[in-house]
Amino acid sequence: MGLTELTAVGLGKKIKAGEVTVKQAVEAVFEQIEKTEKDVNAYVTVLDKETVLKRAEEVQADIDSRKLDSPLAGVPVAIKDNMCTEGILTTCSSKILGNFNPTFSSEAVINLENAGAVIVGKANMDEFAMGSTTETSAYGETKNPWNLGHVPGGSSGGSCAAVAAEECFFALGSDTGGSIRQPSSFCGVTGLKPTYGTVSRYGLIAYGSSLDQIGPVAKDVTDCASILEIIASHDKKDSTSVNRESYKFTDSLTDDVKGMKIGIPKDYFGDGLDHEVKEAVLAAADVLKEKGAVVEEFELGLVEYAIPAYYVIASAEASSNLARFDGVKYGYRTNDADGLHGMYKRTRSEGFGEEVKRRIMLGSFVLSSGYYDAYYLKALRTKALIKKEFDKAFSKYDVILGPASPTTAPKLGESLSDPIKMYLGDIYTISVNLAGLPGISLPCGTDSKGLPIGLQLIGDCFKENNIIRAAYSFEQSREYKRPEIVLG
């Protein structure tokens, strides 16, 4: 078994035991990048190898002197390119931030570095996290390691593809409407979106502030729980960060779902769901049932309102969050402009891609005077009602089980021509963000084309322990499958 096949925690153990050095781990990752990156394009920026090796040496010294004791010490990681990294290009996969080197690092990145993780590069994404395919990146689309003719999903497509292609041992992604769970599902990896407020957003370049949450992408549930334990923290710099009672997520890594109540929303299994996905997900439910969980169907309600509510809220926030990219202080500025407003217009017209512009226009429209009540306010009320539906469900169930996406990964170029269809693909992930809930996506099979299918488990707020336990139990029933990358 090659070194890069190890899980993050598996590698961490070997490093701690002295069986593998941090340098070897870094070199193995660079070797893999050399081999597959040209075809996969998981990264916007791969750091200079010498710089990474130097960091590896420092971490190794701290491990040897027992200054570093975390399970991720010495483990190479990819960071989604919307998280600020001090002195390292951070583009959000946009032309407008093509030259942006942050002066500080995201809190989640600092937490990782303090634990000894070694950053390898910045993962590709949909521009400003807007998209479901990683095709809206200004730096070329990322391809699905399972089939290079297909998308990896998005927006954290680079993070998920890098993990699947073993170009890193784990990655950080961000999830505003499914951006960790959906690409995890498409790439056959495990991704967790924590309860809103669990991981600090400080340093995460905002898309939809009230929905954005950073989370781990890795090969298995154990990795995800271990990474979350390290990146989650109460951060006074983020007013929406919550001081949680417990940050112990690895305690829930037990193969025991006896008596656990699992609800399956009937509404998630109607029209539009691919039958192969449906069968794989229901088969996963059966596995949990056999292990002693109580599984039953129920009606969730309001499912069809989640997508319009989400696109109104997220676009509104984005239209304001992205206003700061104006060519004045940093980032791209047009070469040719007349006057201040001319400079603004040209800079933004040239610097942003189509999907970003579409959402800025949509967001500006729904916030404009005379339309605010009809759209934005109504969307906020819908969001509150959706939360109530979940509250009702969680009064009966510990975990809600369903698919992460209605289909497996579409072909490259299939989605962008019909944005509405692309938006509808977010149906199972989006309401989780609207309600601020934790959700995890993990592989539960492949379809007849050999593309991975993702199982989504949703928990109540601050009940990551339930979904981690259920996911871990289910994971015990199957082997981790690696993609066979057919290089171009």
Place this chain on the structure above:
Amino acid sequence: MAKYETVIGLEVHVELATKTKIFCGCSTAFGGAPNTHTCPVCTGMPGSLPVLNKQVVEYAMAVGIATNCKITQNCKFDRKNYFYPDNPQNYQISQLYLPICRDGRVEIELEDGTKKTIGIHEIHMEEDAGKLIHDEWDDCSLVDFNRSGVPLIEIVSEPDMRSAEEVNAYLDKLRLIIQYLGASDCKLQEGSMRADVNLSVREVGSKEFGTRTEMKNLNSFKAIARAIAGERERQIDLIESGESVIQETRRWDDTKGYSYAMRSKEDAQDYRYFPEPDLVPIIISDEWLDEVKSRQPEFRYEKLERYKKEYEIPEYDAKIITESKHMADIFEDTVAICNKPKKVSNWLMVETMRLMKAHELEAEELSFSPENLAKLIELVDAGTINGNVAKEVFEKIFLDNIDPVDYVDKHGLKMDNDVDGLKVILEKIISDNPQSVEDYNNGKKKAIGFLVGQAMKETKGKANPGVINKMIQEMLDKN
């Protein structure tokens, strides 16, 4: 012209006196090299997030309580979106939907003693913008973000004012309340208090409001009065000539004495306000509200009444002293040391006022210590120095806050109370000035003043003029 009535409402921005900015830990200190009081938050760097300074909420609450507002115990911030380079995020964090204070009122008193209530529509919290500096030499604009994120409250009045006098009385009332709270120094000239005037005219007796304009760039009480007179006239002229007033924002040019249109309602920007998602709602508990209420200071009116009763100083004096919280503090602290309220009041009313005028200082800028003023009063009362010397020493205290005891010692200013020595000097003066003696003896009692003056000159001003006067009188009467 009397057929028209002016209707005025004010939007007053007040910079709060917090040490740090509203959403980050940067200093609010005025001045400083450009962009030295900045961080990722107040320069709008990607990924930065605001964290609310609790002191801002407390100051806003305190001003709201003092102006009889209802405090919104569950209030929120909103984003006001507009593009301008001094606004690093291209949105300002402000409050639209749930401002912290609403439905208040203050009572103003006019020159003729009439009282009037001015309604306060709301008070909200927001962040200030940076400053643009145009570099003529290089023909470019530079941005200084030192002011970006300095906390402001905006106090929006009801359209209850009818004249410049009422406007100034209202502003003065707000200034006093806020200064007494220590929430701001409220300096119009330095921009820590800024007023925008909304003005319309209508025929007397009309129930409907006319079309209003908003005037900006008013940085003194006098400019406000002139701008109101000018705008009233402009609007009446328009109406009289059959034209209509356009709802617009106008900029007052005080040196030229006229206003010009900045933007009309048609090009008014749509600010696309929506709740600020990076900040959680502010929940003001009953306990917190009570705590802030219990810390409210004694305000001007209560202080004035107390001074009259407790210190028995005249209303006129009490009014002037309480006109500035700082001067009232000096007064009370000095009285606490020497327990001579009338004398302290005299020093403030006469010499302090004279020197403030001569040196063009505001009451807020007084920098002498109550200890030194109290010492000076003791020196006079003990007969150690005379009144003229005291004035000279006070000027030193006023300017450099010197210790009067040391100063008098060092400069040999103690009054000469050596009666025998004085007698010799006086005898010589009497014999040298027979004309004055004769005048005195002929009933021109004022002639004695000349002799006293001579004696003061001879003693280099250190003698007690009262004592000299008495001695000369006795000596002349004996003859």
